[in-house]
Amino acid sequence: MKIMVAVDLSESGETVLVEAEKIANALSAKVWLLHVAAPDPEFVGMDVGPQTVRDNMSKKFHEEHRQIQAIADRFRNTGIDTTALLIQGVTVDTILAEATKLEADMIVIGTHGHGAMYRLLVGSVSEGVLHKSTCPIFVIPTHERD
Template sequence: MKNILVAIDFNKNENELLEHARRYAKAFNAKLWLLHVAAPEPEFIGFGVGPQYIRDSRATELKKEHRLMNDFTDIMKEEGIDCEGLLINGGTIEMILEEAEKLEIGLIITGHHTHNFFYKAFFGSVSSGVIKKTDIPVLIIPL
């Protein structure tokens, strides 16, 4: 296993997820790919971009996520782990699988959050969606 993809959602549980990823990267001498899939831009889902304050807010949010991703990759690199961060827009499950294919990923690591019935009914689970649509081994970390 040469490449490990870690799906990060910025729900304040990243350190726990990254600790598991760190252990696997060191054990297999693998490169870590930290991936955050940002919500698609409004025009991608059939809406206009809206007023300027919405665009400014979105830009600020993406800059913050980009800084956090850089911080995470820097920490891994300081520990001697080959690591790169990716911040992309799109559908979460689809983008995780697309990047995993492109990067020849041998293991996908993702967190799992407990959600109520209505959340699951409307949005589903990223971890279960990834498992259903890939042959790549998936490590689910309960968060």
Template sequence: MKNILVSVDFKGKENLLIEKAKELGEKFSSKVWLIHVAAPDPDFVGYDAGPQFIRDNRADILREERRYLQDFAESLNQNNIESEALLIQGATIETILQKAETLEIDLIIMGHQSHGIFYEAFFGNVSESIIKKSKIPVMVIPLD
């Protein structure tokens, strides 16, 4: 197992995923890729990219998310586990699967939290969709 992809969503329990990646990375001398898929920029019909304050706020959020990812990667690197952080804007499921194929990932690690029926109806279930569509093994860590 040369490459492990860890999907991070910044909902507060990332450390559980990072710890599992660290454990597997040590055992198999794997490179750990940390990925966060940020929502694409909103389209404002008839405008360039929306009002300036919205663009500034969005840029601040993306910078903060990138910094968090880099911190996780540096922590793994300090433990002698080669690691890189990727922050990509796009559709979550498609982006994860595309990157997994491009990076020749051997295992995808992601978390799962239970949500109510209304949340599932509106937002779906990313881990379930990845499991159904992936040709790569997926390890799902319960985060509840």
């Protein structure tokens, strides 16, 4: 079985990682950890703009790369065959494209449980993936219920 875990590198994302690890162990699955990095809206490319912008973006991507690799190492240390991916793009589209490319049997993703107004204005990554995916989605709530 092949599982792709969408990782947002937030504190609440730890809940997703713990559950994904359980699923992967139970199914003896190969895991791809995917973090989608999006550039600032004004950022066009690494060869355009002031040096400080390029340096800050480089620093940010380096830190995200370090974080996703550390998570992959953690999974590997428990015996899970794991590959870390850091890809720049539109989050929902990138998750779906990578799941298709990797022929994932399942996507594991977290939901922050924002209200209807937030989803209306900003959107929800988990909702977008859920509505457009052609493979099963395992959605893990990362917020506490009242």
